[in-house]
Amino acid sequence: MDFNYSPRTQELQARVKAFMDQHVYPNEARYWAELRENTEAGKRWTPLKLIEELKPKARAENLWNLFLPESSHGAGLTNQEYAPLAEIMGRVPWASEVFNCSAPDTGNMETIERYGTPEQKQRWLAPLLEGKIRSAFAMTEPAVASSDATNIESRIERQGDHYLINGRKWWTSGAGDPRCAVYIFMGKTDPDAPRHSQQSMILVPADTPGITIVRPLQVFGYDDAPHGHMEVVFKDVKVPATNMLLGEGRGFEIAQGRLGPGRIHHCMRLIGLAERSLELMCRRASSRVAFGKPVASQTVTQERIAEARCMIDQARLLTLKAAWMMDVAGNKTAKAEIAMIKVVAPNMACQVIDWAMQVHGGAGMCEDFPLAYFYTIARTLRFADGPDEVHRNAIAKIELGKYA
Known part of the structure; x- marks a missing residue:
């Protein structure tokens, strides 16, 4: 190969x-x-x-x-x-x-x-x-376990030549930016349809009456301004029927097409964070002396550096394999690999960043180094695009299916 x-x-x-x-x-x-x-x-x-x-x-x-x-x-x-x-x-x-x-x-x-x-x-x-405007994706809801997207309760109801939208969303990233001009909103158009055909996605201009940004949500104290992860209420928001994406009941189909590439991007950015954290870890360990010798000479530090190197390279190769499979065979064929990287990359990054913070001592916890902020990003991505448990469940079902 x-x-x-x-x-x-x-x-x-x-x-x-x-x-x-x-x-x-x-x-x-x-x-x-x-x-x-x-x-x-x-x-x-x-x-x-x-x-x-x-x-x-x-x-x-x-x-x-x-x-x-x-x-x-x-x-x-x-x-x-x-x-x-x-x-x-x-x-x-x-x-x-x-x-x-x-x-x-x-x-x-x-x-x-x-x-x-x-x-x-x-x-x-x-x-x-x-790059003239920015956008947001409104899917997750505070009132239901949104890791199962069929739980989503927001409504998109057809009324003549327009749709009426009602619902409360949160973790709507990008909605805090004043340049945010459009939301892609996921909600139910037909609660009585088959389980995965109830949901639709629709384009909602951000200046439409009835949209209220309630608050920015903080991640370990960071609000990620001016981008933000917002809680947003949609009350009787009226948009033209022509704003519907692909057609009613096709929200899950769109989600599968959207999330595959997004997961690749997230995982590779995480690998970049982990690489930078390892670099900072090595530089710090080489420049600090504790108990009579450089921190880099401590066996525990060497073990962690070696393990971090292995973990990063393994995650990168798995992510590249998933990307390659998406290119040659499509997202559906690569679904196991996409699920695996979403488990492997955030957990790897959390561990590597944590070790780097430990080598930095108290400095690793404050704004003098970017590691604490890096950790919040990595930990968040164990939820974004689906929590670890959901992906592990999918991987297990695919594996068990080979022997059914």
């Missing part, structure tokens, strides 16, 4: 790395400083000037919309080709937006590209691809 990246991928890796070295890493401190300044000025939920300054630079270097497989937009990369680029971007949590490759916009763009009408694409996909 040939595990080398293609020449095209290697060339893009070099260019993305160079951009990160020149424009992103040197501005990490500025990112947090600008957010503090906005907060002190009472404008915490304001787009950061830094991001808007870097976007044209990335676009000028043709490092823009690098995702979107099966599309004429962007770079036209396969999932396997894009995955290592997502890893590089993932080393800094906010970097993906600079390249217009950040969630949930990537998944929403793929959804509209794959399932939208020409009119929907013109109104929403075009400005998203330009």
